[in-house]
Amino acid sequence: MKRKQIEIAVLALLVLVAGGCALFTSHFDAMRQQNFTNLQALHEKFIEDYTEGAGKEWSEETVKRVCDAGDLRFREALTYAAAKDDKAKTGERAVRNLYDQFTADCKFALKRNKLFGTAWSGEHLKELRLNYRYAVSGELSRVGAPQ
C-alpha cells in the first residue's frame, strides 16, 4: 500500500513538472550576459561621444556609420538570444528592449541633426544604466547562474 502511494505521488509530481515546463524559462547563459555588457559599453559610448562638449562635432555621416555598426551588434545579440531561448522568449525580449532603445536614440540624434544636450544626456545615461542593470539581473536570476 505504501509503495502504491509513493508511486502515485511520484507520478503526480512528474505530471506537475511536465505541465510546469511551460512555466519555466531558459537557463543562465554566460555569452548572453557578456552580450549585455558589450552592448551597454557601445550604447553609452554613442551617447557620450555625441553629447555637446569641448571638441565635439556633429557629423550626420559619422553618426549613421556608428548607428549601423551598433545595429549589427544588437542584431547578433538578438539572434544569439533567440537561439538559446525557450517558448517564454525571455532572453530575446530582454535584448529586444535594449535594441529598441538604441534604435530610438539613433533616430532621435538624426532627427535633431545636432549633438545631444548635456542635461538630456545626463538623465538618459542614468536610465540606460538602469535598463542594462535589470537585464543583467534577470540573466543572473536564471537556473544555473553563478552564485
Add this chain to the structure above:
Amino acid sequence: MSNLNELLKETGDEVKDAIRKEYKELLDAGKQESEPVVKETAEKVEQWLKMRAEGSLDNDELEELMSARRRTVQQFILSQEIKSRAHLERVSLGLLDLVMNKLVGKVLT
C-alpha cells in the same frame, strides 16, 4: 513636432489645468508607493517636468526620456518574470529530487 507639442497647442487653459491636476495626483500617489520602481518613476517624472519647466529640456527631449523610462520599467518587469519562472523550476525539481532520492529509495530497499 512631438505629440506633447501638439497636445499642448490644441488644449485650452481649462483642459491644461485639469491635466496638471491629474498629473499631480498621479505623481503624489506614485511617490507614496512601496514598490521602489514605481516610486522611482514618479520621482523621475516629477524631476523631468521641473527640468522642462526650467528650460533645461525641450518637449522632444522630455518625450524621449519618458519613452526610455517606459522601456526600463518593462525590463524590470521582465526580470521579475524570469526570477519567478526560475524559482518555480527550482522548487518543482527540488520536490522531485526529494521524493525520488529520499522516499522511493527507502521503500525499495
